[in-house]
Amino acid sequence: MIDCFADFHIHIGRTASHKPVKITASDSLTLTSILGEASSRKGLDMIGIIDCHVPEVIDEIENEIKNGNGCELDDGGIRFGNITLIPGSEIEVYDHRCNGPIHVLVYLPDLTLMKHFSDWLLGRMTNITLSSQRIYEDVYTLQHKVKELDGLFIPAHIFTPFKSLYGRGVLTSLTEVFDITLIDAVELGLSSNTTMADEIEELQSLPFLTNSDAHSTPKIAREYQHLKVEASTFKEWKKALRNEGSRRIVRNYGLDPELGKYYETVCRKCETRVSGCECLSCGSRQVIKGVSNRIQELSTATSKPKRPEYIHHVPLDYIPGIGPKTLERLLDFFGTEMNILHRAKEDELSSVVTPSIAKYICLAREGKLTIDKGGGGKYGKVRTKNR
The missing domain is CATH 1.10.150 (DNA polymerase; domain 1)
Structure with a gap:
């Protein structure tokens, strides 16, 4: 088993041809700068880039592989030197159940499956070239599609006031929108920690992820997790979420919620x-409404589960x-x-x-x-x- 530090929510600001992907992200946040920052400066072992549904991003990663700078792993993920890239996609869902926009994260094992998913999104999304776009599809259909492709489905930054499940103040339960049996984990976001989130009883059965949602290279790894896995691959990450064998999330590192x-x-x-x-x-x-107040409103738990240690991380x-x-x-x-x-x-x-x-x-x-x-x-x- 090895120790693996991972941040699974990083945006691309611009492609190699300078076309925008995440409009609000830095122009300098490119595939090349992400790989360099995450590996050599931050010291991460695995990252999730969540704009990989964009056709030009797929092409850019494929070109890096063709040029010998990366290789696809048998157990999922693309290896660049000493870091593994997990292809992901951030999507805005808004159907009759949501009563407003909610962001979710989808992760897939390889580029072939991501290309298939991108093609599937093409007829359901107005602008496939941009990040975090709205999908015009039933949420359950999206969840089942992700599972059909052996992917992971994770609601994003679940407490933030805008475009999140609980934070918008309208919904009170995952089950109002999602099939909870098809959720692999939830992402907490920057203003909460595991103790706060476990005040909501329905979350106690789900793994918690702490990711940066980086919109610039310095913000990479402002939140991350320490995994114990056999290798830095998609399959091993999935097993860590399920606590299979000795694989697990050892610690979550997140901003002090304050x-x-x-x-x-x-x-x-x-x-x-x-x-x-x-x-x-x-x-x-x-x-x-602040996250601390919103969680107080939603608090239903009478006990707390045993969780991985949560370390209040203060970026340098x-x-x-x-x-x-x-x-x-x-x-x-x-x-x-x-x-x-x-x-x-x-x-x-x-x-x-x-x-x-x-x-x-x-x-x-x-x-x-x-x-x-x-x-x-x-x-x-x-x-x-x-x-």
Whole structure:
């Protein structure tokens, strides 16, 4: 068995020919930059690129394989050097059950199946060349299609206020929209953790994933998971989700929920923190409900299941004193962000950066940083004064 660090939700901003894929993503977020950042800087072993239904993205990956830069694995995934790419697709569903848009993630073992899926989407999607587009199809039909192709079906960022199952405030259960027996896991999103999510009883039987939803290369691996598998392949990942043999999710690494940009409820008009449905400062009832409040509303659990350990991960660029030059010094010495965040000792860090920065990194590991909570679309911040 091997240790595998994985981030399964990364977008492509532009293709090699500079055509847009994820409109809101950085122009520099290309297949080449993703592979380089995820492998050499972040230290990941497996990534999911969730715009692989786009025909030009498929062509680009195939060209890399033809040029000898990658190879398809027998057990699923495409190997590029020391990292495995899992082909995925983010899709917006909106049928009579949804009562509004919801994003889901689909992962398939190889490019042949992804090309088949892309062709199937072509008659059900207005613009196949872009990411996160709406599918005009019954949700159950989509789920069954994914299973027909031996894929994984995972509702995305399930608590965020926009385009998620619970976060929109209309639906209260997975079963209102999906066949829960055809769901392989759920993705938590940046403003929640496993303890919070397990307040909802129906989620307790499902694996939790913590992914970055990266729209730029620096955001890759701001959330990720540590898997125990026999190899970095699609089939082994699927077995880890099912706890087959010794395979499993060992730990989830996610932003401290308080750093997430939708943790607290905020008034849309004046951006004041709100405790109810009306802003006491300006009287507006237009609020962006925070994930913490929404989960309190949905709480049904009377006990908690045993889960993989959840580590409150604070990305290096959130830590006071770490700018681009300091980060480069750390990377030059320790190699990858995984080494800096999880392996380097405090005295080793202090040999490269100031003792105060080294202390912040270690406090982040221990979940002891003091945070100004995020909300209303603005991320929280780490204070320079700690507990």
